[in-house]
Amino acid sequence: MKKKIKENIYFDHSATTPVDQRVLKEMMPYFSEKYGNYSSLHGFGREAYFAVEKAREKIASTLDCSKDEVIFTSGSTESNNLALKGVIDSLKGKSAHIITTQIEHDAILVPCKQLEKKGVEVTYLPVGKNGVVDPKSVVNAIKDNTVLISIMYVNNELGSINPIQDIVRMAKKKNKDIIFHTDATQAVNFLSCSVKDLGVDMMSISGHKIYGPKGVGLLFIRKGIPITPLQAGGHQERSIRSGTLNVPGIVGLGKAIELAVKEMDKNNKKISKLRDYFIKGVLKNVPDIILNTDVDNSVSSHANFCFVGAEGESILLYLDAEGIAVSTGSACASGSLEPSHVLLAIGIEKEIAHSSIRFTFGKHNNKEEIDYALSVLPSAIRKLRTMNPLYNK
Amino acid sequence: MIYSDKVIQHFKNPHNQGSIENADTVGEVGNPSCGDVMKIYLKIEDRIIKDVKFETLGCAAAIAVSSALTDMVKGKSIDEALEITRQQIIEDLGGLPEVKVHCSMLGIEALHEAIKKYEKKD
Numbered sequence: 417m418k419k420k421i422k423e424n425i426y427f428d429h430s431a432t433t434p435v436d437q438r439v440l441k442e443m444m445p446y447f448s449e450k451y452g453n454y455s456s457l458h459g460f461g462r463e464a465y466f467a468v469e470k471a472r473e474k475i476a477s478t479l480d481c482s483k484d485e486v487i488f489t490s491g492s493t494e495s496n497n498l499a500l501k502g503v504i505d506s507l508k509g510k511s512a513h514i515i516t517t518q519i520e521h522d523a524i525l526v527p528c529k530q531l532e533k534k535g536v537e538v539t540y541l542p543v544g545k546n547g548v549v550d551p552k553s554v555v556n557a558i559k560d561n562t563v564l565i566s567i568m569y570v571n572n573e574l575g576s577i578n579p580i581q582d583i584v585r586m587a588k589k590k591n592k593d594i595i596f597h598t599d600a601t602q603a604v605n606f607l608s609c610s611v612k613d614l615g616v617d618m619m620s621i622s623g624h625k626i627y628g629p630k631g632v633g634l635l636f637i638r639k640g641i642p643i644t645p646l647q648a649g650g651h652q653e654r655s656i657r658s659g660t661l662n663v664p665g666i667v668g669l670g671k672a673i674e675l676a677v678k679e680m681d682k683n684n685k686k687i688s689k690l691r692d693y694f695i696k697g698v699l700k701n702v703p704d705i706i707l708n709t710d711v712d713n714s715v716s717s718h719a720n721f722c723f724v725g726a727e728g729e730s731i732l733l734y735l736d737a738e739g740i741a742v743s744t745g746s747a748c749a750s751g752s753l754e755p756s757h758v759l760l761a762i763g764i765e766k767e768i769a770h771s772s773i774r775f776t777f778g779k780h781n782n783k784e785e786i787d788y789a790l791s792v793l794p795s796a797i798r799k800l801r802t803m804n805p806l807y808n809k
Numbered sequence: 810m811i812y813s814d815k816v817i818q819h820f821k822n823p824h825n826q827g828s829i830e831n832a833d834t835v836g837e838v839g840n841p842s843c844g845d846v847m848k849i850y851l852k853i854e855d856r857i858i859k860d861v862k863f864e865t866l867g868c869a870a871a872i873a874v875s876s877a878l879t880d881m882v883k884g885k886s887i888d889e890a891l892e893i894t895r896q897q898i899i900e901d902l903g904g905l906p907e908v909k910v911h912c913s914m915l916g917i918e919a920l921h922e923a924i925k926k927y928e929k930k931d
């Protein structure tokens with residue numbers, strides 16, 4: 417059993433995903449054959465133009481929006497920055513209050529901190545032990561000057577799903593003018609992202625989390641939402657996002673979104689089966705652990721554990737030595753002194769949070785890989801616990 | 810962040826890991842809420858460190874530092890051991906990533922703590 421079945425086993429799909437071969441195939445012509453600039457008037461340009469617009473159309477129909485509501489960006493970090501700062505900038509200094517949550521990705525939290533320095537008020541809502549925000553707490557946080565609510569659809573560390581549809585409905589009932597943004601980066605593979613159904617005004621998506629290329633993403637911006645561009649230049653994307661369009665990237669993003677939605681049910685079924693089997697095995701074979709992912713309120717990919725008494729980065733590197741790629745919420749791995757803000761937000765103590773490991777499964781994983789991981793994990797944890805001067809001594 | 814091969818070697822097969830039952834002195838530093846704790850056990854005869862063992866909770870850098878430092882102090886006199894600097898440990902490990910340099914202090918502090926306690930006892 418403890419035979420290395422292959423060099424590299426990838427259980428870190430929340431960090432990034434491999435580009436699907438079908439996506440890669442669609443992208444390939446747009447590097448050195450059809451290399452025109454989307455904005456050029458000649459034949460090369462037209463080729464690029466039609467490719468991008470075809471992708472935009474496909475994406476718009478998938479997201480239930482109109483074509484000109486899709487703005488291509490370099491990924492979700494940029495989309496989130498554009499959403500938050502673009503809306504606030506458009507207010508030209510008017511008093512503003514943003515509501516967000518304590519479990520957002522840094523690509524929301526850090527821009528919020530920057531806006532706070534400029535005098536914007538920000539409320540960071542707590543979440544429950546399951547990593548889900550209570551819609552009532554959102555409504556209760558709304559003030560007269562609340563202009564923007566930004567709440568992630570799926571959390572990247574836990575996999576927890578926020579009930580965006582309910583939150584939007586309740587928030588808009590209290591004040592229909594509030595602009596609602598969701599970071600849907602981790603949701604597209606697993607949940608419907610119809611902006612009509614969700615009711616959101618802005619939504620961020622990234623290519624590389626959905627078996628598409630890195631460095632490309634989009635921001636859905638509902639018609640009529642005021643937004644001031646962050647970068648000025650050649651007027652691309654209706655001047656909201658200047659910069660020569662990443663044609664192969666956008667073509668890949670279009671294909672990736674199409675495949676994600678078309679194969680969602682199949683992938684969800686496969687991945688959740690693997691994930692549940694893995695969780696069962698870990699709970700059976702490793703004592704003294706905490707399952708941080710509440711599987712009933714999470715997407716199918718995530719299994720986040722704390723292995724009490726073993727430090728996360730060390731676990732990660734033991735698994736890496738066995739050819740298994742995972743990630744950790746330990747401070748040691750991030751270079752900061754604080755462990756994962758998400759784990760702290762769901763009430764995990766610091767000293768325990770350092771022992772967290774996130775396994776995120778994907779559509780190419782299989783049962784053999786899980787069995788292999790289950791065969792090497794217990795001894796890695798045991799080894800580290802033996803080394804720990806404080807554990808069971 | 811990339812670890813040197815030496816760090817990974819120490820991490821995977823740490824030297825002098827464990828405890829000494831009748832140690833002459835023990836030093837423990839760090840804080841579990843920061844994710845790093847190191848405990849060093851010394852057996853001392855005629856002011857010479859005859860044996861040394863460590864237990865560490867922490868990242869690969871903390872474990873590698875513990876392993877390398879215990880190698881370095883074994884057989885040295887107390888005074889020689891006190892002269893070991895973090896720079897020496899880092900060099901011995903073929904370098905540490907910038908954000909991990911503080912881990913080298915943990916080892917030195919644990920050693921100094923153990924020796925301080927020993928000197929007080931004597």
Ligand SMILES: Cc1ncc(COP(=O)(O)O)c(C=O)c1O
Pocket residue numbers: 430431490491492493494521523568570571572599601602622623624631633
């Ligand atoms: C929830 C979430 N938001 C934003 C990002 C950043 O996305 P990108 O890498 O496309 O900038 C990530 C990826 O790490 C994420 O998981």
